[in-house]
Amino acid sequence: MKADKPQNIAKEARITLVGAGPGDAELITLKGIKALQTADVVLYDALVNEEMMDFAPANAVKVYVGKRSGDHSHSQESINKLMVDYALNYGHVVRLKGGDPFVFGRGYEELDHAALHNIPATVIPGISSSIAVPGLQHIPVTHRGLSESFWVVTGTTTDGKISDDLYKAAKTNATIVVLMGVHKLAQITKIFKTEGKHALPVAVIQNGSTENEKVAIGAIDTIVEIVEEKQITSPAIIIIGEVVSLHPLYQPIKEFYDVAKG
Amino acid sequence: MKADKPQNIAKEARITLVGAGPGDAELITLKGIKALQTADVVLYDALVNEEMMDFAPANAVKVYVGKRSGDHSHSQESINKLMVDYALNYGHVVRLKGGDPFVFGRGYEELDHAALHNIPATVIPGISSSIAVPGLQHIPVTHRGLSESFWVVTGTTTDGKISDDLYKAAKTNATIVVLMGVHKLAQITKIFKTEGKHALPVAVIQNGSTENEKVAIGAIDTIVEIVEEKQITSPAIIIIGEVVSLHPLYQPIKEFYDVAKG
Numbered sequence: 001m002k003a004d005k006p007q008n009i010a011k012e013a014r015i016t017l018v019g020a021g022p023g024d025a026e027l028i029t030l031k032g033i034k035a036l037q038t039a040d041v042v043l044y045d046a047l048v049n050e051e052m053m054d055f056a057p058a059n060a061v062k063v064y065v066g067k068r069s070g071d072h073s074h075s076q077e078s079i080n081k082l083m084v085d086y087a088l089n090y091g092h093v094v095r096l097k098g099g100d101p102f103v104f105g106r107g108y109e110e111l112d113h114a115a116l117h118n119i120p121a122t123v124i125p126g127i128s129s130s131i132a133v134p135g136l137q138h139i140p141v142t143h144r145g146l147s148e149s150f151w152v153v154t155g156t157t158t159d160g161k162i163s164d165d166l167y168k169a170a171k172t173n174a175t176i177v178v179l180m181g182v183h184k185l186a187q188i189t190k191i192f193k194t195e196g197k198h199a200l201p202v203a204v205i206q207n208g209s210t211e212n213e214k215v216a217i218g219a220i221d222t223i224v225e226i227v228e229e230k231q232i233t234s235p236a237i238i239i240i241g242e243v244v245s246l247h248p249l250y251q252p253i254k255e256f257y258d259v260a261k262g
Numbered sequence: 263m264k265a266d267k268p269q270n271i272a273k274e275a276r277i278t279l280v281g282a283g284p285g286d287a288e289l290i291t292l293k294g295i296k297a298l299q300t301a302d303v304v305l306y307d308a309l310v311n312e313e314m315m316d317f318a319p320a321n322a323v324k325v326y327v328g329k330r331s332g333d334h335s336h337s338q339e340s341i342n343k344l345m346v347d348y349a350l351n352y353g354h355v356v357r358l359k360g361g362d363p364f365v366f367g368r369g370y371e372e373l374d375h376a377a378l379h380n381i382p383a384t385v386i387p388g389i390s391s392s393i394a395v396p397g398l399q400h401i402p403v404t405h406r407g408l409s410e411s412f413w414v415v416t417g418t419t420t421d422g423k424i425s426d427d428l429y430k431a432a433k434t435n436a437t438i439v440v441l442m443g444v445h446k447l448a449q450i451t452k453i454f455k456t457e458g459k460h461a462l463p464v465a466v467i468q469n470g471s472t473e474n475e476k477v478a479i480g481a482i483d484t485i486v487e488i489v490e491e492k493q494i495t496s497p498a499i500i501i502i503g504e505v506v507s508l509h510p511l512y513q514p515i516k517e518f519y520d521v522a523k524g
Contacts, residue, residue: 022387026293029283029389033292100393102402103412108508111400125284125394127291131362132387138373140364142416149415149427150365151436152403157410165411168434174413174427246370 011091019100019126024209025051039094041086047098080113100128130177133208134239146242149174155181175241182236192220201244206236217249273353277376281362281388286471287313301356303348309360342375362390392439395470396501408504411436417443437503444498454482463506468498479511
């Protein structure tokens, strides 16, 4: 049996959306691994750790469908189409997506497309970087006395503007997590400055959970410079809120602001 | 070797906080399973699926430290103390917590207590019910055109009041996820009514991801009654926002409101 040929035995078409987690290959769920073990085809994204392909059978078809800036060869429409075509021709398609399928993952659009073609589809949640990446740095998204909630916002809206939600978020005490927003960090910090939150702690973490992880810890007034110094670029997440003050690298910053306050 | 006796070989004290996910025993990560496989002691919470104990060695000590209403035998302080005592006497303690350790899990307090006693501690993220429980019902917390963000709020603050964040959340277009709030559902819907959001879709899901799952789908004006009819109680999560309209059970409700609007 060749990897690029369907089996002769007719298999039932089905699709499983699986969340691959933030990057570390061991941060996939047991259920996700079991789905991969029965995959005839795996369609995987740019942010998925390729080591996870080892969970799938050696003869499963593995197709990279990552969307990267400047590479529009795989639009969402073409992914939807590929997913359905492979299911009808090969059987079980595992659609392996970075993080959780529903956190800015367009997972529902894929479910919807499967339903349009009467192909049964199920979902296996993944570890979302929005919670796990700060957590692995021992930054809790919630903590008694510091934060009663966390608000996860995209930095990249459909129309390219900053989400209105971020302007509202800056007025609250919630921990704010911004995904896909590091290229707009200067604009984002400006929103918080307008609210007078110059000293609010901020963390920016690139490649969280992997060996290439980079961390910048600062405050609204200083984080842009620190991120430039550390040459942090996307994919990175931004965490804004008092909970960031619990990170060990924040201690000298705290002392600076305490002195400044007199 | 008895389960209730420490080994004679001195083991290095260490603590691993592991997120057990929303309930389904297969929604733990591979990394979490590997931690359990090397556990000398497992301290586990009320919402942890006990099937996960099978991942730990048969001779590991397994201690239930769940906090349930009316049962204050295990305060956070006593859990912290147990965790450290077991680590010093037995070696590797896995602290297995429902969901993710940092989503209203008091995980940081446990890390902090370990640090106070110079015991190395690491964190393994878990699948948070805040994202996964709606997701398993095919309700995406974000969806193009419906929601650019999601805001996760506790329904049970330290002082027993509704969090101020929920009043602010009701003024936004974010998907709102309320954890531990089903006993305050009437009060919570009142906040949204004050904002004129009577027809905003709401889902309440009890025991998400398990075979005892119960789902109520309605709108701000009707959800309290539906939850009573379906006898849904805690542990349950509340999802408020336009994304709930994507659930199949919402279709007849949509038709009702469309007729009402004329």
